[in-house]
Amino acid sequence: MKRTRAFTTVAAALVAGLLAGASGCTSTSDGPARSGMPKTAEPSAKTGTERISAPDNQACEGGTYTWFNLQRHSVLNGVTKAQRVTAKPARMTEPMQRLRTDQASFQSDGPTLDSKDVFLALSVHLGFAEKGDDADGGAGLGEPGEYAAVDEGGGEVSGRVARLMNFSSVSLVETDFRYTCPGVAASQPTTGHVVTWTGEGGGTIDCAMSLPKRASAAAREAVRLSCGR
Secondary structure (H helix, E strand, O other), X not given: OOXXXXXXXXXXXXXXXXXXXOOOOOEEEEOOOOOOOOOOOEEOOOOOOEEOOOOOOEOOOOOEEEEEEEEEEEEEEEEOOOEEEOOOOEEOOOOOEEOOOOEXXXXXXXXXXXXXXXXXXXXXXXXXXXXXXXXXXXXXXXXXXXXXXXXXXXXXXXXXXXXXXXXXXXXXXXXXXXXXXXXXXXXXXXXXXXXXXXXXXXXXXXXXXXXXXXXXXXXXXXXXXXXXX
């Protein structure tokens, strides 16, 4: 996850919570990014007659991605116990407890695609990257095999008497896709499934304060677990 512009970390003290993660189901196509066609028939060196070259398991270049069953939602992956503080400066000392482990993954059937190209195409579709970006620079998403980090929490507070807690969340993305080659190769598409995330964050919540209407599901779950309401 190298592309830094895709990240937004919410860590301001006394923030009520992350905004609710969007969720839904879409089916859209992204146009071809590169040109190219599969290998064509070539003459046999022994007989002089035309033969079809051995099937190439690599997907063509210049294909089109179609994304469907796309879901995005905010999940709570860490929380601390509530801590009482006074008006004097104090440090949040309760340790963050991991609640879940999310791992980015990539599965596909059909001609092989480079996972870096798939994740970059998805990042472009989500608006975190631009067409023409270098796939080797990272897509700004959790990469296959990578685990979502848990916010460490902590921080200093002052100026009020309160019962505070820290939480950690991640915005998960799960989607199916279809990659279709142009022309004659269109009959051999690649289909697959991606699990990843678009950002990691956290915040501090005052257990005595009501959450805003647009607070994330992760923030609401954190209040239920740590504040007991």
